[in-house]
Amino acid sequence: MKPVHSAALSLSLLALISALVVFPWSWSQPPPTGGPQPARAATSKALSRADQTTIRVAVTPTPQKQIELSIDGPYQMRPVGSDKVLSRGQQLATCNVTATGSGFKIGKSEFAVTRLEIVPTQSPAVWVNGHEYRGNVRLFRRSGGSILAVNVLPLGDYLGSVVDSEMPLSFGEEARKAQAIAARTYALDVIRSGEGDGDFDLFASTSSQKYLGVQYRDGSRRLAGESEASRQIVRETTGMVCTFQGRLFRTYYSAACGGHTTQGSAVFSDAVAALKSVPCDYCRDARLYRWEADLPKSDVEAKLKTYFRSEGKTFEKLQTIKLVSGSTDRGTEVPEFEVRDGKRSLRISAATLRRQVSVSTLYSPFFTITEKSGTLHFDGRGHGHAVGLCQWGARGQGLVGKTSNQILRYYYSGASIVQLQ
Numbered sequence: 376m377k378p379v380h381s382a383a384l385s386l387s388l389l390a391l392i393s394a395l396v397v398f399p400w401s402w403s404q405p406p407p408t409g410g411p412q413p414a415r416a417a418t419s420k421a422l423s424r425a426d427q428t429t430i431r432v433a434v435t436p437t438p439q440k441q442i443e444l445s446i447d448g449p450y451q452m453r454p455v456g457s458d459k460v461l462s463r464g465q466q467l468a469t470c471n472v473t474a475t476g477s478g479f480k481i482g483k484s485e486f487a488v489t490r491l492e493i494v495p496t497q498s499p500a501v502w503v504n505g506h507e508y509r510g511n512v513r514l515f516r517r518s519g520g521s522i523l524a525v526n527v528l529p530l531g532d533y534l535g536s537v538v539d540s541e542m543p544l545s546f547g548e549e550a551r552k553a554q555a556i557a558a559r560t561y562a563l564d565v566i567r568s569g570e571g572d573g574d575f576d577l578f579a580s581t582s583s584q585k586y587l588g589v590q591y592r593d594g595s596r597r598l599a600g601e602s603e604a605s606r607q608i609v610r611e612t613t614g615m616v617c618t619f620q621g622r623l624f625r626t627y628y629s630a631a632c633g634g635h636t637t638q639g640s641a642v643f644s645d646a647v648a649a650l651k652s653v654p655c656d657y658c659r660d661a662r663l664y665r666w667e668a669d670l671p672k673s674d675v676e677a678k679l680k681t682y683f684r685s686e687g688k689t690f691e692k693l694q695t696i697k698l699v700s701g702s703t704d705r706g707t708e709v710p711e712f713e714v715r716d717g718k719r720s721l722r723i724s725a726a727t728l729r730r731q732v733s734v735s736t737l738y739s740p741f742f743t744i745t746e747k748s749g750t751l752h753f754d755g756r757g758h759g760h761a762v763g764l765c766q767w768g769a770r771g772q773g774l775v776g777k778t779s780n781q782i783l784r785y786y787y788s789g790a791s792i793v794q795l796q
């Protein structure tokens with residue numbers, strides 16, 4: 376079952392989207408959003424209503440047997456979707472949360488509910504597994520006695536961390552504005568599609584968008600996950616989104632395309648035509664603009680055997696591996712390889728091969744392979760799937776004076792940048 380607020384959320388989004396379809400150009404002057412704004416509004420734009428949309432981010436990549444929790448200030452614990460207070464306190468020292476037969480055990484206290492919301496009086500206050508988050512945190516007891524933690528907060532606060540998590544300050548203001556607008560569009564499009572599992576919209580990782588929270592612990596150090604500069608970028612772009620043919624779309628982006636972005640439909644089934652292949656040399660300063668990797672042929676053979684077995688196919692000793700379609704120079708297609716074991720030949724796309732071998736060894740699906748005495752040598756370009764905005768390319772375009780809107784329109788061909796209320 377979806378939490379109670381989801382229906383309201385979907386309605387407000389639907390209103391936004393339908394407004395967008397009817398009046399695609401009419402938002403240059405956002406009206407007052409109603410209700411007092413926090414003090415920061417005095418020094419810059421108020422956040423748009425779109426940026427006040429509630430977003431739910433799964434901060435554990437998968438449900439976990441145990442999570443670490445602390446709360447730096449007064450709080451209440453309630454069942455999700457209810458005002459009933461189950462517990463309150465002035466603060467909660469670091470403790471473990473585990474699942475019980477009927478709910479949760481938090482430190483020494485037990486709660487007989489399977490969906491629990493932690494509501495701090497002041498935000499940010501809640502720490503989960505070494506990351507501090509703004510807003511509330513929900514705990515869901517999942518099958519098999521594991522726990523999913525979901526951070527619930529306004530979209531604008533979420534984006535304040537996504538901008539710094541995805542792109543460093545050194546990439547420059549225009550690139551980071553483009554990043555903020557792409558990230559806002561991506562998030563709103565995911566919420567609009569309602570494709571989450573009912574309890575959350577996005578992941579806090581590059582599976583969706585990287586989101587580190589307000590701050591996080593790395594060993595004994597505390598590192599910032601957002602900054603005044605990133606919050607300023609969000610305020611300056613508040614409500615701005617990309618549209619294509621009058622609609623939000625999935626604004627995919629990746630670290631460095633390596634010379635050419637890739638046709639979105641070659642990688643993602645929901646890619647719109649704006650995700651067109653375009654040349655991009657603006658990312659040539661990226662460390663992974665070009666890369667190489669050497670892997671023992673026997674390792675790749677083992678991965679291929681496992682993969683083909685999972686597909687119900689037999690594959691034995693790897694004899695040859697050859698590029699049969701696509702090219703690493705032109706970005707429209709993801710390359711495809713033919714592998715032979717002496718008896719049969721099978722095809723595998725570079726994207727699948729990359730996932731089977733290791734996404735952290737083969738940085739992108741754009742590579743050629745040569746063999747020398749039992750070693751496969753990979754010559755690759757770029758980092759990531761290369762669909763949509765190229766983050767290193769946005770940096771390069773900012774350096775030569777392009778604006779965030781020009782950057783976005785370059786990577787999302789035919790898209791408009793519009794201002795939601």
Ligand SMILES: [Zn+2]
Pocket residue numbers: 631632633634635636655656657658765767768
């Ligand atoms: Zn690029």
